[in-house]
Amino acid sequence: xxxxxxxxxxxxxxxxxxxxxxxxxxxxxxxxxxxxxxxxxxxxxxxxxxxxxxxxxxxxxxxxxxxxxxxxxxxxxxxxxxxxxxxxxxxxxxxxxxxxxxxxxxxxxxxxxxxxxxxxxxxxxxxxxxxxxxxxxxxxxxxxxxxxxxxxxxxxxxxxxxxxxxxxxxxxxxxxxxxxxxxxxxxxxxxxxxxxxxxxxxxxxxxxxxxxxxxxxxxxxxxxxxxxxxxxxxxxxxxxxxxxxxxxxxxxxxxxxxxxxxxxxxxxxxxxxxx
Amino acid sequence: xxxxxxxxxxxxxxxxxxxxxxxxxxxxxxxxxxxxxxxxxxxxxxxxxxxxxxxxxxxxxxxxxxxxxxxxxxxxxxxxxxxxxxxxxxxxxxxxxxxxxxxxxxxxxxxxxxxxxxxxxxxxxxxxxxxxxxxxxxxxxxxxxxxxxxxxxxxxxxxxxxxxxxxxxxxxxxxxxxxxxxxxxxxxxxxxxxxxxxxxxxxxxxxxxxxxxxxxxxxxxxxxxxxxxxxxxxxxxxxxxxxxxxxxxxxxxxxxxxxxxxxxxxxxxxxxxxx
DNA sequence: TTGCTCCTCACGTCACGTGAGGTGGC
DNA sequence: TTGCTCCTCACGTCACGTGAGGTGGC
Numbered sequence: 001x002x003x004x005x006x007x008x009x010x011x012x013x014x015x016x017x018x019x020x021x022x023x024x025x026x027x028x029x030x031x032x033x034x035x036x037x038x039x040x041x042x043x044x045x046x047x048x049x050x051x052x053x054x055x056x057x058x059x060x061x062x063x064x065x066x067x068x069x070x071x072x073x074x075x076x077x078x079x080x081x082x083x084x085x086x087x088x089x090x091x092x093x094x095x096x097x098x099x100x101x102x103x104x105x106x107x108x109x110x111x112x113x114x115x116x117x118x119x120x121x122x123x124x125x126x127x128x129x130x131x132x133x134x135x136x137x138x139x140x141x142x143x144x145x146x147x148x149x150x151x152x153x154x155x156x157x158x159x160x161x162x163x164x165x166x167x168x169x170x171x172x173x174x175x176x177x178x179x180x181x182x183x184x185x186x187x188x189x190x191x192x193x194x195x196x197x198x199x200x201x202x203x204x205x206x207x208x209x210x211x212x213x214x215x216x217x218x219x220x221x222x223x224x225x226x227x228x229x230x231x232x233x234x235x236x237x238x239x240x241x242x243x244x245x246x247x248x249x250x251x252x253x254x255x256x257x258x259x260x261x262x263x264x265x266x267x268x269x270x271x272x273x274x275x
Numbered sequence: 276x277x278x279x280x281x282x283x284x285x286x287x288x289x290x291x292x293x294x295x296x297x298x299x300x301x302x303x304x305x306x307x308x309x310x311x312x313x314x315x316x317x318x319x320x321x322x323x324x325x326x327x328x329x330x331x332x333x334x335x336x337x338x339x340x341x342x343x344x345x346x347x348x349x350x351x352x353x354x355x356x357x358x359x360x361x362x363x364x365x366x367x368x369x370x371x372x373x374x375x376x377x378x379x380x381x382x383x384x385x386x387x388x389x390x391x392x393x394x395x396x397x398x399x400x401x402x403x404x405x406x407x408x409x410x411x412x413x414x415x416x417x418x419x420x421x422x423x424x425x426x427x428x429x430x431x432x433x434x435x436x437x438x439x440x441x442x443x444x445x446x447x448x449x450x451x452x453x454x455x456x457x458x459x460x461x462x463x464x465x466x467x468x469x470x471x472x473x474x475x476x477x478x479x480x481x482x483x484x485x486x487x488x489x490x491x492x493x494x495x496x497x498x499x500x501x502x503x504x505x506x507x508x509x510x511x512x513x514x515x516x517x518x519x520x521x522x523x524x525x526x527x528x529x530x531x532x533x534x535x536x537x538x539x540x541x542x543x544x545x546x547x548x549x550x
Numbered sequence: 551t552t553g554c555t556c557c558t559c560a561c562g563t564c565a566c567g568t569g570a571g572g573t574g575g576c
Numbered sequence: 577t578t579g580c581t582c583c584t585c586a587c588g589t590c591a592c593g594t595g596a597g598g599t600g601g602c
Contacts (some may be wrong), residue, residue, distance in 0.1 A: 009581060024566055040574075041583055062378050066565070079533055083389050090382040098377045100368050103337050107365040114358050184377070191588085256330070256357055284555060294556085299592055315600075316557055341591070 001271070005035065015053040030064050030073060031056055036069060085171040108251075117250040121216070121262050128213045128232040133268070135207040138202050139164075140172065140188035144180065147171075147219075155188025160197040166190045172205075172243035178223075178256070186243070210268040211238060218260035222246075229267055238271040245270075280303075280310065280319040290328040304340050306346060340365060354533050367437070376437075385528075402486045403507040408543070409483040414462035414475050415447065420473045421444075421456065428462025428514040435472040441465040447480075448520035451521070453498075461518070485543040486513065489524070493535035496520075503541055504538055520545075 012019045025031035026043070031052055033043035044133045059069045063087075074081055139161055154169045167190040174184040186201075196202055209231055215225035233240055249264040287294045300306035301318070306327055308318035334344045343360065351358055414436055416428045427442045442465040449459040461476075472478055486508055490500035508515055524539040 007472055007581075018567085020567060021565085023583095028565090043582090060565095062382055079389065079393065083386065086386050086389065088384055090386065093375050093379050093382070097379070098376070100372045104365055104368045104372070107337055107361055107368070111358065111361050111365065114354065114361065118354065118358065126386055135371060186434065256354070258354055271429060283556075293593085296591085296592060298557095303591090316554085335591095 003034075003046045003048075005046055008033075008043045008045070011043075011045040011049070011053075014050060015057070017053060017057070024243070025066075027057065028070065030066060030070050031212060035273060058177045062089060062095060114251065114256075117253075117258075117262075118265075120249055120264055127216055128211060128229050130209065130236075131212050132209050133207040135189045137166075137194060137202075137203045138188050138205045139191050139195075139197070139202045140186040141200055142184075142186045144182055144184055146183065147183055150185065154189070157189050157200065160200055161189060161195065162190065164192050164195050165190040168247055168249055170245055170247040174243045176242060190195055208270055209272075210270045211236070211240075212269075213267045214264070215265045215267060218263060219251075219265070222265065225265075225267055230271060233269060233271065238269075241270045241272065243270075244268065278309075278321045278323075280321055281310075283318045283320070283412075283469045286318075286320040286324070286328075287326060292328060292332070300331065300341075303345065305341060305345050317452070337364060338368060344499070355394075388528065392461050392528070392537075392539075395524055395539055401489055402488060403493060403504050405484065405488050405511075407484050408482040411480045412441075412469060412477075413480045414464045414466050414472070414477045415461040416472075416475055417459075417461045419457055419459055422458055422460065425460065429464070432462060432464050432475065435475055436464060436466065436470065439467050439470050441467040443522055443524055445520055445522040447520055449518045451517060475482075483545055484547075485520070485545045486511075486515075487544075488542045490540045491540060492540060494540070497540065500540075501543055504544060508544060508546065513544075516545045516547065519543065 006200060007013060008022055010017050011017075012022060015022075017025070022031065022043070022045075026033060031049065034044070034046040034049060035044045037044070055073075056069055059072065064072070068085065068089075072085060075081060107127055139157055141156060150171050157169075158165065170188050170190075172186040172188060174186070188205075191202065194202060212227055213229040213231055213232075215222055245266075245268040247266040247268065249266055250258075251263050251265070252258050252260075281289060283294050283297055286292075287297060297318070298408065301308060305429070306324065309324060310319040311317070313321070322547055326332055328520055330348075331344055334347065339360075343364075347360060354469055366407070373474040392517075416431060418424060425446055426544055432444075433440065435473055445463050445465075447461040447463060449461070463480075466477065469477060488504040488507075490497055520541075520543040522541040523541065524536050525533070525535050526540075527535075
C-alpha cells in the first residue's frame with residue numbers, strides 16, 4: 001500500500017525541475033513534499049506530485065508567475081476565474097508580441113540605415129569628380145552663426161516636415177570664404193512633395209554641373225578636402241558659383257554617434273565652365 | 276560661454292528619466308553628470324547630456340541591457356560591432372516573438388477546451404433520455420481492477436494513438452454490478468481512422484438505442500445517477516444489455532484538475548425494448 | 551516652522567542559481 | 577578517506593523603486 005517515494009534528487013530527474021527549484025516551490029507552497037523526514041530533513045515526493053509538478057511546469061511555460069500559479073492552484077474551485085486568468089495571460093502575451101514587433105521593425109530600420117552607411121563608406125572613391133545634378137525640391141532654414149549650429153536647423157526641419165523628407169540633409173553656404181563666427185548658410189532637406197511650414201523656405205534648387213569630392217572623416221578636417229577640390233577647380237579653370245553645398249552622407253546617426261573617422265560628407269562646388 | 280546646467284530634477288523632466296534612474300545610470304557609468312558640486316554633492320547636467328540620454332532611452336526601448344548599452348557607447352569606434360549587436364538583438368526579439376506565438380497558441384487551445392467544457396456544464400439538462408447511437412470506430416484497453424485505474428488506460432491510449440483520437444474518452448463496463456476491487460472494464464477512445472497499436476483493441480462499437488443520463492459532480496457520487504437511470508429503465512420495462520458505458524464529457528483537464536462538482540459524465544445503458 | 555529639492559544608504563523585486571559549510575551512510 | 581546525496585543559510589541577479597533619515601536655502 002505504501003506508494004513509491006522519490007528523494008528530491010530522483011524527483012528532480014523525473015520532473016525535470018532542479019533540486020533548488022523544488023525547494024523553492026516548497027517555500028512558495030505550490031509543490032510540497034509528501035513527507036519530510038523529521039530527523040534528516042530529507043524531502044520525499046510521491047506519484048501524485050508528478051502530476052502537480054507537470055501542471056506547474058506547464059503554467060510556468062505559459063508565463064504564469066509563481067504568485068499567479070499559487071492562486072490558480074488554490075482556487076481551482078471556480079473555473080470561470082481560471083478561464084479569465086487564461087484569457088488575461090493571453091492578452092498580455094499578445095500585447096508583448098505587438099511591442100516586440102514594433103521593436104523589431106525599429107531595429108530593422110536602423111540596421112538598414114547603418115548597412116547603407118557602411119556600404120557608402122566602402123564604396124566611396126575619394127576622387128574629385130565632375131558631375132551633373134538634377135534640380136531638386138527642397139526645404140531650408142537660413143541661418144547666421146557657427147557652422148556647427150546647423151544641427152539645430154536639421155532637427156527643426158525634421159520636426160516640421162517629418163515624413164516628407166526624401167534624402168540626406170545638406171547645407172548651402174552663401175559665403176565665399178570660411179567664417180568661424182557669423183557664417184551665412186542654410187540647413188536643408190530634399191523633399192518628396194511641396195509642403196509648407198513656418199519659417200521654412202520650400203523651393204526648387206537648380207541643378208547643373210558641380211565639382212564633387214567625398215570627404216571621409218570628422219568635420220573639423222573638411223579643410224583638407226576643400227584644399228584638394230579647390231586646387232582641382234583651379235587646374236580645371238572653373239568659375240565657381242555660390243552657394244556651395246555640403247551633403248552629409250553619413251554623420252552621427254540618430255541612435256549612435258558613430259565613429260567620426262567614418263563620417264562621409266560630399267562637397268559640391270557648382271561652376272560655369274571657364275575659358 | 277557657460278552652457279545651461281540642469282539640476283537632476285530639471286534634467287529628469289527634460290529627459291523623462293526618473294531621478295532614481297539618473298543616479299543609477301551614473302553608477303553604471305553610462306550617463307554621468309557634467310559637474311558634481313563638491314560641497315553639496317548636487318549633480319548638474321548640460322545640453323550634450325540630453326542627446327546621450329535620448330540615445331540610452333532608445334537603446335533601452337530596444338531591449339538592450341545596461342551592460343550592452345555600456346559596451347556600445349564605449350566602443351562606438353567600430354560600427355561593425357554595433358551593427359552586429361543590432362542584428363543579434365533583432366534575432367533575440369524575433370526568437371521571443373516565435374516563443375510567444377507558441378505560448379499564445381497553446382493558451383488558445385486550452386481556452387477553447389475550457390470554454391467548451393463550461394458550455395457543456397451549462398447546457399446539460401440532467402434528465403434521462405432515450406436516444407440512438409451510431410456505430411463508432413474505437414480503441415480500447417481491457418482492464419481488471421479498480422474503476423479508478425481507468426486513468427492509466429486513458430494515458431496509455433493517448434500515448435499510443437495521439438492525434439488519431441476523435442473525441443472524449445469513455446469506459447465500457449462488462450460487469451452487471453458494481454465491483455470495488457476486480458471490476459472488468461475497458462478504457463476507450465473514439466478514433467478518426469483505423470490504426471493499430473500494441474495491446475490495444477481497435478474495432479467498431481455497435482450503435483443502437485441507449486438510455487442516457489448526464490451525471491454532474493464527482494465520480495464517487497455516480498451511484499445516485501445510476502439509481503435514477505435504473506429506476507427509469509425499470510419503469511420503462513427495458514431489457515438492459517452489457518457492456519454499459521460512461522462517457523467522460525468533462526473531468527480533470529490536462530492542466531487543471533478543475534472542480535469535481537462540475538465534472539460531467541454521461542451514463543449510457545444499451546437496451547432492447549421489453550414486452 | 552513648512553515645503554521643496556537634493557543627498558546617501560539599505561533593502562525589495564522575481565525566480566531561481568551559486569556557493570559555503572555541514573551531515574550521514576556506504 | 578573519498579564520493580555521493582541531502583540539508584540550511586546567505587548572497588547574487590537585473591533595472592531600477594521605495595523609503596528612511598538628513599541637508600540647505602527660501
